[in-house]
Amino acid sequence: MIKRLSVVLFIVVLLATFSPVFSSLAQLDRRPHENPATAKSSPGWATLLESYGTAFNLSVTGKNQDAQATINELKKFLAPEALQYLLENYNTLSGQLVSANNEIGFLLNEVSVLLANDRKDEAQRLLDESMMLTDSALFLVADIRTESNNLADELGIFNLADSSPLRKSYDYLIQNLDYFREHIDELARLHQDIENLPEAIISTSFYSPTLIQVASPETAYPGLPITISGQITSRHGNTSRMVKVLLNEVELIEERVSPQFSLEVTIPPQTPVGTQNLTVRVAPQERYSGVSQRIEVEIATIPLQAEVKLPRLVLVPGPVQVSGKIFNQLTSGPELPSSRYQTEAVIKYVINFNDNSDRTVEILTGDAQAAKVTIFRRPSLEILISQVPPNEPTVTVTVTPQERVSGLQAPGINISGITRYASVLTPIQDVRVEVDFAKNSSQAATTADGSFTSLVKTSLASLSLFGVEELKITLTPTEPWYTPFQVTRKIIVLHPLSLSLMLLIFVSFGLLVNKRVKIRPTERRERQIVSPATSRGLPAISHPVKAKHELTGVKGSIISAYLRGLEIIEKRTNTLMTAQVTLREFLKTTVLRIPAAAKPFAELTALAEIVLYSAHTPEDEMTTRAENLATEIKEALDSEAT
Amino acid sequence: MKLHKFLFLLTVILVSLMTAVVWFFPLNDDFRTSNPFWNGTKDIESGYAFTPLESLSDLPVSPHDTVLVIIPYLQFSATDLAAVSSFITGGGTVIVADDYGYGNQITEFLGLRARFSGQPLLDPIVNYKNQWFPRILHLKPSSLTTGIDELVFNHATALSEIEAGDILAQSSIFSFLDTDDDRTQSADETAGLLPVISRHSLGKGKIFLISDPSLFINSMAPIGDNDRLVQNIAAAGSTVLFDQSHLPPSNLSEAKDVLTQLHNFFTTPPGTLGLVLAVITVTLMPIWHRRR
Numbered sequence: 001m002i003k004r005l006s007v008v009l010f011i012v013v014l015l016a017t018f019s020p021v022f023s024s025l026a027q028l029d030r031r032p033h034e035n036p037a038t039a040k041s042s043p044g045w046a047t048l049l050e051s052y053g054t055a056f057n058l059s060v061t062g063k064n065q066d067a068q069a070t071i072n073e074l075k076k077f078l079a080p081e082a083l084q085y086l087l088e089n090y091n092t093l094s095g096q097l098v099s100a101n102n103e104i105g106f107l108l109n110e111v112s113v114l115l116a117n118d119r120k121d122e123a124q125r126l127l128d129e130s131m132m133l134t135d136s137a138l139f140l141v142a143d144i145r146t147e148s149n150n151l152a153d154e155l156g157i158f159n160l161a162d163s164s165p166l167r168k169s170y171d172y173l174i175q176n177l178d179y180f181r182e183h184i185d186e187l188a189r190l191h192q193d194i195e196n197l198p199e200a201i202i203s204t205s206f207y208s209p210t211l212i213q214v215a216s217p218e219t220a221y222p223g224l225p226i227t228i229s230g231q232i233t234s235r236h237g238n239t240s241r242m243v244k245v246l247l248n249e250v251e252l253i254e255e256r257v258s259p260q261f262s263l264e265v266t267i268p269p270q271t272p273v274g275t276q277n278l279t280v281r282v283a284p285q286e287r288y289s290g291v292s293q294r295i296e297v298e299i300a301t302i303p304l305q306a307e308v309k310l311p312r313l314v315l316v317p318g319p320v321q322v323s324g325k326i327f328n329q330l331t332s333g334p335e336l337p338s339s340r341y342q343t344e345a346v347i348k349y350v351i352n353f354n355d356n357s358d359r360t361v362e363i364l365t366g367d368a369q370a371a372k373v374t375i376f377r378r379p380s381l382e383i384l385i386s387q388v389p390p391n392e393p394t395v396t397v398t399v400t401p402q403e404r405v406s407g408l409q410a411p412g413i414n415i416s417g418i419t420r421y422a423s424v425l426t427p428i429q430d431v432r433v434e435v436d437f438a439k440n441s442s443q444a445a446t447t448a449d450g451s452f453t454s455l456v457k458t459s460l461a462s463l464s465l466f467g468v469e470e471l472k473i474t475l476t477p478t479e480p481w482y483t484p485f486q487v488t489r490k491i492i493v494l495h496p497l498s499l500s501l502m503l504l505i506f507v508s509f510g511l512l513v514n515k516r517v518k519i520r521p522t523e524r525r526e527r528q529i530v531s532p533a534t535s536r537g538l539p540a541i542s543h544p545v546k547a548k549h550e551l552t553g554v555k556g557s558i559i560s561a562y563l564r565g566l567e568i569i570e571k572r573t574n575t576l577m578t579a580q581v582t583l584r585e586f587l588k589t590t591v592l593r594i595p596a597a598a599k600p601f602a603e604l605t606a607l608a609e610i611v612l613y614s615a616h617t618p619e620d621e622m623t624t625r626a627e628n629l630a631t632e633i634k635e636a637l638d639s640e641a642t
Numbered sequence: 643m644k645l646h647k648f649l650f651l652l653t654v655i656l657v658s659l660m661t662a663v664v665w666f667f668p669l670n671d672d673f674r675t676s677n678p679f680w681n682g683t684k685d686i687e688s689g690y691a692f693t694p695l696e697s698l699s700d701l702p703v704s705p706h707d708t709v710l711v712i713i714p715y716l717q718f719s720a721t722d723l724a725a726v727s728s729f730i731t732g733g734g735t736v737i738v739a740d741d742y743g744y745g746n747q748i749t750e751f752l753g754l755r756a757r758f759s760g761q762p763l764l765d766p767i768v769n770y771k772n773q774w775f776p777r778i779l780h781l782k783p784s785s786l787t788t789g790i791d792e793l794v795f796n797h798a799t800a801l802s803e804i805e806a807g808d809i810l811a812q813s814s815i816f817s818f819l820d821t822d823d824d825r826t827q828s829a830d831e832t833a834g835l836l837p838v839i840s841r842h843s844l845g846k847g848k849i850f851l852i853s854d855p856s857l858f859i860n861s862m863a864p865i866g867d868n869d870r871l872v873q874n875i876a877a878a879g880s881t882v883l884f885d886q887s888h889l890p891p892s893n894l895s896e897a898k899d900v901l902t903q904l905h906n907f908f909t910t911p912p913g914t915l916g917l918v919l920a921v922i923t924v925t926l927m928p929i930w931h932r933r934r
Contacts (some may be wrong), residue, residue: 030762032672032715033796033856035680036775036865044766047816047827051767073815076768165826248790249783271878276789327894351651420879497911501918508922515929 015062022155036480041080045155046169048077052094053173060176060183062100071095081156090147097140097180100286104133131191137184191528214280219298223480229262230293231281242283247297248276269480271299292318301483304328304428306475313492314469316458320491321437323453326446328426328482349383349397364396427451432476438469438493470494554618555611561626565601565633569594572637583609596636604629664897665693671892673713673855675884680861684883689869690876692884698725701883705734706811709879712736713855714744716888721837723751731845735878736739739855741799749851753804754842761819763798763836763853766827768796770865773825776784777866778838782813786839786850786874793838794866800836810850811839875928 051074059067071094079087107130114123152158152170160167214230232241244254245265252265276299281292308324351361356377362381363371371383427450435442435454444454456471473487551559566586570576574594577586587605591598607626612617669676675687675694686692690710695701699721702708710729718726726748730736738745745758765776778793787810800819818833820826827833838853856862863869876882891899907913 031797032741033681033862036794036796036861038681038770039771039775040773044769044816047766051816052859070815074767076777076814078770078777107842174836246783248788249781251783272789272873274789277791373681461790501914505918505922508925512926625894 041361043077043080046165048074049151049166049169049173052090053169053176054122055094055098056173056176056180059098059101060179062105064098064105067098068095068102071098077117079142083151086147086151086154090151093140093144093147096397097137097144100137100140101180101184104130104137106188107133110192127191131188134184134191136190139187141177141181141184145174148173148177158167170315208364212280212291214293214295216278216295216297219300220267221300221302221481222267222271225262225264225266226297227262228278228280230260230280232257232259232261232291239285244281244283246279246281247271249279267299271480273299273301273483275299302328302481303483304431304477304485306473306485306487308473308487308489310471310489311490313494314458316438316493316495318458320435320437320456320458321453321472322456322471322473322592323451324433324473325449325451326428326429326433326477327450350380351383351399353378353399354378360400364398368502372628411530428479428482429479430478431482432474432478434474435475436472436474437491537639554620554623557623558607558611558618558626561623561630562604565604565630568634568637569597569601583612594633594640595636596640597633600629600632600636604633653886655738661701662859664894665901667896669892669895670897671889673715673858673889674895675886676898678860681859683858683860685860685863686858686872686876689873690882692876692882693881695885695887696888698722698885701725701729701734702881705729705732707733707880708735709735709875709882710885711858711875711882712738712745712748712885712888713858714738714740714748715855715890716892717744718747718751718888722887723855730847730849735847735848736849737767737852737875738849739852739858741797741854741856743855745851748849752844752849754844754849755805756808756840756842757802758851758853759800759802759819759832761799761821762823763795763800763817763821764825764827765814765817767816776813776817778811778813780814780835782810784810784841785878786810786841786871788870788874790867790870790874792866793857793868793871794862795854796856796862797855798838800838801840801851801853802837803853804837804840804851808840808842809837810841812837833894866873866928924929 007514030328041274042182051070055067055070056243058064058070071091074094107126107461111123111126111130113128114120148170155166157170162168162171212230214228216228217226217576220226228245232243240256240258241264243256243257243261245252245263247265247267250268252268253263275296277294279294281294304326305328306324306326308322310322311320314320321489332465349363353359356375356571358374359570360372361383362369373381373383375381418632427446429446429448429449429450431446431450431452433444433446435444436458437456438458440456440458442454442456446452446454468490469492471489471491473489474484475487476484562583566577567592573590573638575586575590575593581589583605587602591602594601604626607618607622607629610622611617656778668678670679670682672681674753675683675692678684681693682721687694695710700708708729710726712726721735726736730752736748738748743758744762746760750860762774763776764773766773768777768779769775774797776795776798778795779791781790781793783785787865800813800817806822812835815834817836818831819836821831822828840851840853842849857868857871863872875916906915
């Protein structure tokens with residue numbers, strides 16, 4: 001039964017282990033992602049060339065802003081390193097061409113307005129300017145054509161069939177460049193016929209460019225203000241402009257400012273720490289274009305310091321009391337709003353010793369005891385003394401049993417082995433303190449003097465026998481410009497339930513061992529008396545009683561004759577035929593000792609083997625022969641004896 | 643050794659070996675927080691304290707200041723949908739990141755017009771490596787997009803039926819939805835600035851739709867400003883829950899779940915006590931037999 005169950009269990013385990021369980025859940029039709037590290041790079045050259053062609057086409061049809069937007073988007077194409085320079089140059093030339101086309105249109109528009117007001121001199125000046133731009137646009141078209149050929153060479157476009165998508169895109173680009181060339185030629189012709197500037201061009205809207213230069217602090221803090229200053233320059237006037245300041249595209253302020261401006265903006269409290277983009281954007285106004293400048297600002301928070309007190313050993317279940325104090329060490333930093341907190345002097349002493357002896361250190365400020373600490377086998381000690389009056393009195397540091405150093409006068413005392421760090425600290429109020437310990441937590445907040453006390457109740461949930469548990473204190477200040485932080489400490493924990501369980505196991509094993517000892521008590525061996533050795537004579541041979549064979553007839557007679565002969569030989573040679581000896585082996589053993597009967601005994605043995613082992617049925621004559629042989633053996637041995 | 647003893651020993655060894663393999667071999671399922679490989683999300687769990695959520699029934703009663711991230715690769719039950727709905731209306735923030743899954747079940751249930759198109763979003767120009775990795779550069783200011791200049795998607799889709807005011811991020815003007823799967827832009831295919839991230843308010847809470855969950859996988863986080871998006875999500879609430887209950891489970895993950903449940907049971911006081919008693923019983927059994 002056990003055998004069958006074992007086999008069944010084995011088969012079940014094998015099936016469970018190796019046979020796959022096919023999922024019956026609906027699978028997604030498409031691949032959700034591929035490994036970016038192994039993804040094949042495949043730039044979309046055909047679309048790129050086609051898009052440049054489209055941008056030129058948009059510019060020719062007067063949609064210069066769309067054309068510029070397309071070129072700006074094309075700048076985001078990530079080209080292979082070998083072609084980066086070529087493409088950057090291509091983008092620059094394309095941008096300049098579209099910009100020149102836009103400016104020519106704007107100037108011609110201005111010229112037409114001036115001519116309508118009969119201001120021919122001013123119109124002529126702008127016309128000259130426009131003519132220069134037209135000439136440069138023609139050069140730009142030629143340059144772009146050259147760069148297009150270089151790009152085609154690099155991409156092997158000229159070797160492609162006319163029907164290939166890349167070749168078609170290139171042809172489309174060249175076709176639009178040709179249109180652009182014709183368009184510039186047309187503008188150049190218009191300059192010769194100023195009196196008949198067509199309405200189509202006049203009605204096209206163009207903008208005059210605006211420039212901006214902005215300065216701001218390199219570092220800013222969430223919730224605190226910074227001042228941004230700048231200069232806006234427009235080509236044809238210095239009017240006030242609407243300015244918007246954005247941090248990571250989130251609007252901070254919008255205000256109308258003079259060309260030279262200064263704005264105070266407050267960094268939003270939720271702004272994450274790190275490098276952020278501050279953008280100053282000037283809105284378009286009348287015929288002046290909009291402009292923006294982006295600068296990087298480092299958003300930082302002010303780190304706080306914590307002084308935490310907690311027990312080193314906790315018995316679970318039982319409460320853990322954590323107390324401490326949170327403060328800000330004022331160094332260089334931002335100007336904080338008028339604080340509701342009072343600063344106080346805090347002095348830190350770091351005392352180093354030459355050996356690890358046990359000591360007691362006492363610090364007196366004036367006559368009052370400020371601190372008294374006993375240390376065991378430690379080479380150094382840090383003592384923090386808070387709420388020291390601004391006019392610090394004489395400080396005495398006494399180290400027993402050995403040293404006594406007195407008369408330390410603050411500030412800035414440095415005595416061999418003792419270092420004093422004095423600083424002004426601000427206690428921080430309303431800091432949310434969350435204490436997590438062994439899956440339990442408690443919350444508290446700091447009071448006006450920055451101190452807090454929190455009691456964490458522990459439960460039996462943890463099963464650690466004993467060990468070190470981590471206590472985590474998360475401190476979240478109310479003010480966004482302070483850095484939230486965590487303090488972790490290790491506490492030794494003893495767990496009675498786990499200890500009981502372990503004890504139970506030990507007791508069980510103890511019982512087990514005890515039982516085993518009782519079941520098999522160690523038996524004392526009786527003393528054995530060894531009798532002295534005595535000489536023994538040769539053992540007398542006792543002939544075993546031969547088993548009667550079950551053979552009958554001829555076979556039985558032959559075997560009987562053999563046994564008779566055998567008995568004679570056994571007696572004569574004093575050798576017994578044992579069960580493990582074959583007939584032939586016995587013959588070999590005795591034959592040399594019975595030379596007279598050797599021949600008949602060998603023949604008799606052969607006859608007996610035939611009877612015992614052969615399928616051949618012996619004949620009657622063999623019986624007579626066997627009996628004769630047995631008689632011959634007896635006679636031979638008898639005669640030999642006499 | 644007798645056959646049944648040999649088989650019993652072999653079974654014990656096999657079971658122990660397979661248990662050890664299942665326990666120690668890391669999970670390689672897509673989007674699993676315990677998967678440390680390229681397609682897992684272990685980095686966001688460890689880096690940004692995302693808490694894996696194994697069932698939507700474990701959602702907090704008071705969802706205020708809590709963010710729930712869902713990758714809907716399995717169908718939702720009516721109970722699950724109701725849980726998500728009450729989570730949002732109760733003041734929670736839900737982020738549904740989907741490409742070809744069941745995100746539309748959620749939007750439909752919540753009564754939003756917005757939908758995940760379910761068609762591949764390709765961008766032959768503004769991309770990372772190839773057109774399956776569109777770079778997202780058109781970002782509107784929001785708490786989710788703060789400090790982000792560029793996101794890189796991976797086999798994404800686009801959103802449809804989104805009102806202009808709800809759009810937070812769009813693909814480039816060269817992107818298109820490859821509805822006929824020929825990897826080139828056809829005349830009838832939707833192209834241009836396509837919404838990929840949107841925000842919608844519902845009750846006291848809000849829901850963000852992101853048309854690619856691959857932003858969260860370990861290999862995509864360092865590319866572009868993807869990690870900043872995850873950071874912004876983490877900053878959106880004091881607790882960020884990462885739903886794992888709508889990811890298709892593999893055999894390995896199911897086996898791990900069983901082992902985890904066993905482990906959890908044995909670490910409870912009754913479980914440990916039971917284990918100790920079982921060990922003691924087995925140990926003392928020979929004595930019991932001998933006495934009889």
